[in-house]
Amino acid sequence: MPDGMNPTPSGTLLAFDFGTRRIGIAVGSTFSGTARPLATIDDEKNETRFAAIAALLAEWQPAALVVGLPCNDDGTPHELTALCRRFANRLKGRFNLPTLLVDERYTSAAASSALDEAGIHGRKQKPLIDQYAAQQILQAYFDEPSAGIYA
Template identity: 30%
Template sequence: MKTKLSVLGLDIGKKRIGIAGCDGTGLIATPIMTLERTGFTDDVEQLIDLIAKREVTLLVIGMPYAMNGELGHQGKRIEKYAQRLQKVLKLPMEYVDERLSSIEAEARLKTKRGFSPRRDKAQIDAHAAAIILQQWLNQRRTPTNNQLNQQPSNIE
């Protein structure tokens, strides 16, 4: 029997943290909420409540690499913040390249009637977190070339 998967995806920004979760099978990521950041302690308290309610076992953090693939100033800040979170929450974390996730989230949301990028920034952040988490879920399901080579052959 497969164990239920409970993972949160986080899109960490200066003002907000977009949060997404996945279904128990690990197929679909959906936006959950956006935390308005007021301070590290408050952020942690809100995350602890959500983690307990959802029985979360892993956090997936969006890492904003520069277009050249390097970790810039913002990426280093998020990495430091994530390390602080990990010390307090004591949950394993994985990082996912989040380049352009907010732009993709905004593009998807623009199709919704009444959506305003200026007014609905929190919605963009939660959807960006869902894109980050979905990317991680998809990577988990896609076997690597090495795994493909290790599969038993049906050819005799």
């Protein structure tokens, strides 16, 4: 939660929907309070993933990073919870940017609904679903900044 030691970031933010196979990325601005899908990194190699992330950071110059934290419906840790925390800590350590964790429950379902509304259905959603989930994560943070916890 942002406090005196960690003020709420302002400016451009990048959000990540971490997965063991793919990482979805969204971009948004605290000034407009809106997020949009940006990219999907479809590679399991950390070296490739972090190189792609470094390129996006160089391009967008974000003030902070937001990482979705998966939990079960009842709020208990999910099988990916620890991996997402580790990913957030690696981002923070490697890029020296404030990194926040945001509950990502239901973001994949919301992303799928958004794609359905855009006329993208079934298997055609696969290459886009992660970046749309990242958009949902970032939008959730914009809608409720106090829900973000620093990694």
